[in-house]
Amino acid sequence: MNVEDSAETDREQGFVQTITVGYRLVQALEQGGRGQTLKAVAAAADMPSWKAYPYLVSLARMGIVVQNPDTLCYGLGPGAAMLGLSAISQADVLSLAPEKMQILQDQVQLPVYLSVLGNLGPTIVRKFDWDSQLLVTMKLGHVLPLMSSGTGAIFLSYLPLHQLTGIIRQETGRDPDLAAIEEIVTRTRRDGVAVSERAFDLAFCSVSAGIFDHEEHLVAAITILGIKGRTDLSLESRAAELVLDTTRDLSRTLGSST
Structure with missing residues (x-):
């Protein structure tokens, strides 16, 4: 031939x-x-x-x-x-994330949310609900608190404080508590994920991880939501490992070396 x-x-x-x-x-x-x-x-x-x-x-x-x-x-x-x-x-986290989020949800069988920073704070822009596990679901456009949520901890930990000061003042009614923020940042960067035992209200828990671009800038966060006392979303949980694997995979697609 x-x-x-x-x-x-x-x-x-x-x-x-x-x-x-x-x-x-x-x-x-x-x-x-x-x-x-x-x-x-x-x-x-x-x-x-x-x-x-x-x-x-x-x-x-x-x-x-x-x-x-x-x-x-x-x-x-x-x-x-x-x-x-x-x-x-040409890579866009809003178009790349849903496929990975669906796989993650199939693995954990819990609601999975993608948030980006909006004018009022971390805002849910994509979601995969799991109705059989939770009595409530979060709506698209829902804004999460910076100071008291796992998702917020991710943005606090990887974005410059001056970018968030106005949002924190609007959220808390006072200037940022630098000591509290430093504690959140230290813990989140050490663990790689942010775990919250009081997500949305005392009945829920969550685990979140960040997605980074080719300049190592945080562009979004993925959060898994569960029921406190019934769902293991601790640092040692399989869910924490999976959400970190998912965000790292997306980060690499966006050009991050993390």
Whole structure:
């Protein structure tokens, strides 16, 4: 079979071989870091050097790959960086989160909420209710308190205080209690999640974790809600582990290294 026949067969199977081979080399460069020899790149991509070389030449012409003229070693080029930044800029937590939230809800069988910071405080913008577990559900647009909720603790812990001062004053009727805020921030950053034993009112509990973008800025929080005394949402609970896994996965999709 000649090259054209092979390419045609690959197209019929749903892909073009040249693209998949080139991508294997890009992945090898991504995982191996800058300054890799032709032999090392080819080995990482599981192909002979003679096959890898023309692909690397083509990728270099597009700026996806660069070659050091002195060492002749390869690395990812500015074209690869632009592709990565473009993918990150097109990622939207409001569109990415629901699928992950649905999976999380299926795992914990409890209500799951996504909140972002609004003018009045953390605001629920996506939700997956679980009616058989709770007698009430939170409405879209519901604003959660910064100082007395797990969701609020996430925003307090990862956003600059000056951005939240007005909201805290409106919420509490006084200036921020710096000692109380420091305690919340220390605990939340240490644990990675925020647990509340008095979510919404004394009958409920919750566990929350944050979602971060490529600049490591907090963009949203995911919260699981349960009934106090009937639901284990402690730091050691499976739910706490799952919500942290979910937010970390979403953060990585948005370009975070956390």
